[in-house]
Amino acid sequence: MSTSELxxxxxxxxxxKDEELARQEKHLREKHxxxxxxxxxxxxxxxxxxxxxxxREFWILFVILGGMVMIFMTTWGIQMYWxxxxxxxxxxxxxxxxxxxxxxxxxxxxxxxxxxxxxxALKIEWRRPISRAAELVTVxxxxxxxxxxxxxxxxxxKFYWLVxxxxxxxxxxxxxxxxxxDMMAIFTYLSGSILFAYLGMLPDLAMIRDHSEGWRHRLYAxxxxxxxxxxxxxxxxxxxxxxxxxxxxxxMFSVHTVVSWDFAMSLQPGWHSSIxxxxxxxxxxxxxxxxxIMTLIVLRRFMHLDYFLRAEHFNGMGMFLxxxxxxxxxxxxxxxxxxxxxxxPVEKVFSHxxxxxxxxxxxxxxxxxNAILPALxxxxxxxxxxxxxxxxxxxxxxxxxxxxxxxxxxxTLGFNEFPYSWGVYIPQVPESLITVCSFGLVxxxxxxxxxxxxxxPLWEVYEGQVLHGLKRMGRALIKTKAEPD
Amino acid sequence: MPRYELLGLYxxxxxxxxxxxxxxxxxxxxxxxxVISRTPYKAEMLNxxxxxxxxxxxxxxxxxLGILGAGGLTVGIYMLYTLNQGGQPSILxxxxxxxxxxxxxxxxxxxxxxxxxxxxxNFPRFKSRIYxxxxxxxxxxxxxxxxxxxxxxxxxxxxxxxxHAVRRVEVTDKKDYRSRYFWGAVVVVPLILLAIxxxxxxxxxxxxxxxxMVEQESVAFQQGPRLPAPAGSVPVQGSALIAGQPASEPxxxxxxxxxxxQILYTINCAMCHGAGGAGNGSLASHFxxxxxxxxxxxxxxxxxxxxxxxxTQGRSKMPxxxxxxxxxxxxxxxxxxxxLGK
Numbered sequence: 001m002s003t004s005e006l007x008x009x010x011x012x013x014x015x016x017k018d019e020e021l022a023r024q025e026k027h028l029r030e031k032h033x034x035x036x037x038x039x040x041x042x043x044x045x046x047x048x049x050x051x052x053x054x055x056r057e058f059w060i061l062f063v064i065l066g067g068m069v070m071i072f073m074t075t076w077g078i079q080m081y082w083x084x085x086x087x088x089x090x091x092x093x094x095x096x097x098x099x100x101x102x103x104x105x106x107x108x109x110x111x112x113x114x115x116x117x118x119x120x121a122l123k124i125e126w127r128r129p130i131s132r133a134a135e136l137v138t139v140x141x142x143x144x145x146x147x148x149x150x151x152x153x154x155x156x157x158k159f160y161w162l163v164x165x166x167x168x169x170x171x172x173x174x175x176x177x178x179x180x181x182d183m184m185a186i187f188t189y190l191s192g193s194i195l196f197a198y199l200g201m202l203p204d205l206a207m208i209r210d211h212s213e214g215w216r217h218r219l220y221a222x223x224x225x226x227x228x229x230x231x232x233x234x235x236x237x238x239x240x241x242x243x244x245x246x247x248x249x250x251x252m253f254s255v256h257t258v259v260s261w262d263f264a265m266s267l268q269p270g271w272h273s274s275i276x277x278x279x280x281x282x283x284x285x286x287x288x289x290x291x292x293i294m295t296l297i298v299l300r301r302f303m304h305l306d307y308f309l310r311a312e313h314f315n316g317m318g319m320f321l322x323x324x325x326x327x328x329x330x331x332x333x334x335x336x337x338x339x340x341x342x343x344x345p346v347e348k349v350f351s352h353x354x355x356x357x358x359x360x361x362x363x364x365x366x367x368x369x370n371a372i373l374p375a376l377x378x379x380x381x382x383x384x385x386x387x388x389x390x391x392x393x394x395x396x397x398x399x400x401x402x403x404x405x406x407x408x409x410x411x412t413l414g415f416n417e418f419p420y421s422w423g424v425y426i427p428q429v430p431e432s433l434i435t436v437c438s439f440g441l442v443x444x445x446x447x448x449x450x451x452x453x454x455x456x457p458l459w460e461v462y463e464g465q466v467l468h469g470l471k472r473m474g475r476a477l478i479k480t481k482a483e484p485d
Numbered sequence: 486m487p488r489y490e491l492l493g494l495y496x497x498x499x500x501x502x503x504x505x506x507x508x509x510x511x512x513x514x515x516x517x518x519x520v521i522s523r524t525p526y527k528a529e530m531l532n533x534x535x536x537x538x539x540x541x542x543x544x545x546x547x548x549x550l551g552i553l554g555a556g557g558l559t560v561g562i563y564m565l566y567t568l569n570q571g572g573q574p575s576i577l578x579x580x581x582x583x584x585x586x587x588x589x590x591x592x593x594x595x596x597x598x599x600x601x602x603x604x605x606x607n608f609p610r611f612k613s614r615i616y617x618x619x620x621x622x623x624x625x626x627x628x629x630x631x632x633x634x635x636x637x638x639x640x641x642x643x644x645x646x647x648x649h650a651v652r653r654v655e656v657t658d659k660k661d662y663r664s665r666y667f668w669g670a671v672v673v674v675p676l677i678l679l680a681i682x683x684x685x686x687x688x689x690x691x692x693x694x695x696x697x698m699v700e701q702e703s704v705a706f707q708q709g710p711r712l713p714a715p716a717g718s719v720p721v722q723g724s725a726l727i728a729g730q731p732a733s734e735p736x737x738x739x740x741x742x743x744x745x746x747q748i749l750y751t752i753n754c755a756m757c758h759g760a761g762g763a764g765n766g767s768l769a770s771h772f773x774x775x776x777x778x779x780x781x782x783x784x785x786x787x788x789x790x791x792x793x794x795x796x797t798q799g800r801s802k803m804p805x806x807x808x809x810x811x812x813x814x815x816x817x818x819x820x821x822x823x824x825l826g827k
Contacts, residue, residue: 010497011623040523040623160686164558172562176570176581184585188592195599203523203621210618225603226610229620230628233606234525235536240602243544244595251591258584462623463524484527 010466011037024477025470032479033129033310033461034468043307043462047454048211050303054451057302061447068440075433076151084154086430093425096410097435098152103280103405104287105145105438106186106259111288112138113193114252116200117245125468125481126316128460129308133299134292135197136455140445141291142190144438149183151434178261185258189251196244199237202227203459256284263408269346270339270412279331286324286370287401290394293317295446297387297394299455308456311385318384321394325374332370332404349415359411362403369400487517489636490615490656493648494624501625502532504646508629511638519628523621540601547597548590555582555589611663615654630656731812732793738820746821749814753806762825772802785826792819 016022029036037043079086089096112134119127150156162183164173173180205224209217227233260280263271273279293314300309339347354363373396383389410425427435449455471480495501501520508518515534520526528535559582573581603609620626627648629639636653643651684690704710726733736742751760757772759765762779769776777784784792796815799805810818 040621044622160682164562165686172566172568174568174570175559175562175585176568176573176578181581181584181588184588184592188588188595191592192595195595199599199602207523207621210621222609225606225608226612226614227608228614228616229521229523230519231526231528231531231533231536232519232538234522236538236540236602236605238525239538239540240598243541243598247591247594247598251588254584254587254591459524466524466526484530 011039011043014470020475021472021477028470028477028479031310032312032468033308034125034464035470035479036307037462037465038307040462044207044211044458046305046307047456047458048208050305051208051451051454052212058447058451062444065440065444065447068437069444072434072437072441075430075437076156079151079430079434080154080156084152086428088426088428088431090423090425092416092421092423093410093413095152095413096425097406097427097431098148100402100405100409101435101438102145102148102152103259103409104402105141105148105442106256107280107284107287107401107405108291109138109141109145109189109193109288110252110256110281110284111290111292112136112141113189113196113248114285114288115292117196117248117252120241121245121249123483124316125464126313128464129456130292130296130313130317131460132197132200132453132457133296133455135193135200136446136449137288137292137295138193139190139197140442140449141288142186142193143445144442146186146190147441148438178258178265181258182262185251185255189248189255192244192248192251196241196248199240199244200457200460201453202237203229204454204457207458208454253281256280268413268416269344270350270415271408273335273338275331275334275338279335282324282327282331283401283404286321286328287398289317289321289324290397290401293321293394294391294398297391299450300387303450303455305456308461314387314390315381315384318378318390318393321397322374322378325370325378325397329371329375346415346417350412353411354407359407362407362411366400366403366407369396370404373397373400486656486658487630487632487636488656489631489633490654491629491631491636491639491643492615492617492652492654493627493643493646494617494619494650495627495646495648496624498526498530498625500647501627502530504627504642504648505532507642507646508627508639511635511642513629513631513635513639517630521616521620521626521628523623526625539605540598543601543604544594544598547593547595547601549593550597551590551593552586554593555586558589559585607661607664609664609667610661611667612659612661615652617650617652619650726790731815732790732797734812734816735789735793736813736816736820738823742817742820743824745814746817746819746824749810749818750821753809754818757803762822774801776803779822780825782826785823789819789823792822 014025016025038046087096115127115134116131120131150159153159161171162173162180164175175181202224205220206227206229209220209224212220257277257280260276264273264276266272296309296313296317299305340351353359374393377383377389377393383393414423414425416422467482467484469480469482470477472478493504495504505518505520509515518533520531520533560577563577563582570578615628617624617626627643629643631639640651640653685692750762755766756768757764757766757776758779759769759776764776764778766776779785787795793815795803796810796818797805797807806815
């Protein structure tokens, strides 16, 4: 073995004499992140520079979003003082926007861990640079989602009555209630997601510890727990991450299934449907992947992460979004056709109001956003790889999925088996303010965290770059992956 | 415990594997050698023995604890406080309990995996070990622990195989106290927090929240003294006499009243109860039970108001006459009925 062969580090470009092959190599490097290793301190800086810098844009966003958080908290405080009577809640619509938000944000929280865990278990390589940004979407969306039952609770300080502990009231929460399952599923998923994200973050926190001074150094020295990158640490981390991946995927499925059971376990027409579980899971992943796409595009634009987030990643995410749109179509049609064919009196009323009544604009807009627009646009590679176009499609998906939840919760609840008690819900100022500002709350936490932890898992990217290479077959260079057992 | 710790930094895995092979041939056991890197390398790439971790087994323990905990919550609490719900079986409803079982088992597994990961790696580690920040810039470090003469040989190997930086430090035998404090805090802090929470939850410290249910007046089930009904409330079972209302204001018995009563009786009552009130009117035979004999003691001993209410509301087959007779007219009829017994 010659010394030169030993000493060529992986980031040094291969010396290719053939002009045509050199052109192909350059093209492949531009296209694939994992074929494009850079000098490591330089690659670290791509992530650290935007993290350490707080630009004017950042502060403007910080103030706007912080203001939204203040409005959220103030409105909640006012509502706590005066009671839920301020909202448009009525009989029979006692579940409305807050529950829509709960379902919506849990849905958004679905894709992050799914992308990270499922794509990890399936060894899909384009997940590498996007997995942490996705996990963070999960963590923050779930946190805000978990806030909504409390907002909806009126007397929010009584939330601990849901916690099973031997208490002075001689009362235990009923473990046979879907609401209880819901609380446990969200708690399990939220704690699992936080631990999963933190486990995968340790090597990157250690990297920041090594490249910072002052308070940052002290903070990351604690946060990285003393990570050095020994074989033992890597091997234990891999085992732990694998266990988490395989455990958190069924938990992820259970969470939105249980959320759907909050509705489906009742006898309310339009809710009492056995397909609600998988239908909700599909919808959750759909809106969640859309939200992750939007987050990635914003991160790339404002943190200048062009090196890490490339067309190939948006292409993969776009295809994923299209696939989930079709899955959603399938489940929605299943749910719709059964009630349409059954022709039950109350469900006939829904059908009429949705297709030709006052709710028709909402219903058709939902179908357009969820089914028609993705199907018409996402088949095109050009749309999938153009960030602005993909952002727009993902944004419409959010509108469509929010409308879907709105039509499921307050709309359906207005029509029960007793026509004399039918009612329509009209959102009032408090819940509208809280709803709008809850998006600000998620964004606020996300904006703050982008300055504290690297949103791209650098070590996963570097690992991928070590394992990927080029193989010459005839006149072409082909991207290959080495897969150690 | 060997006296020295050495660290050599390399650019690439190939010379690292070479160095490890040579260090092993010097007689340094594998347990005294470590590789530190910014990306995970497989053991065989670096000519190192495969790592066997205990995280998986700890995760299984967590899963088992989760199953036990879930069983306690579902079965145990169901035994203590049976809560029959929507026709679910009275012994133990299995399907809903399975959901709780699933969630808590998964929670136990994940928590145990994380705690196990910390424990087997001795995280968090506050004591500084031999390390170089260049590792996170892509360099691969080989760490070896050896005694005096062996350490010099190892250093030579590191230099010879192309390590661009070699360091040697003396191993200190300091205990990592801060790590112990951390684990102590992990146990103690939640307990203290729980205790503080318990002060509020068990009403040892009571916050003056205006809507506290316990602050409201209440009486246990089937126990006295009965509280007076709140002002302005009305009974929901049967009628009641309310001062100032027609039923409480009888018309005095006089000639005119009795005469009016008789006329109204003949029109409204006589066809069933009979002209003399003996319950033998022309329609009487059509009813079972038959119309009451108004001359009997049972009827005559009724309070005036009761008779008034019977005429107003009806009883058994008898219809209420509130739409046919005004309250004053009803009192006239009451006076007339009272006169039938004499």
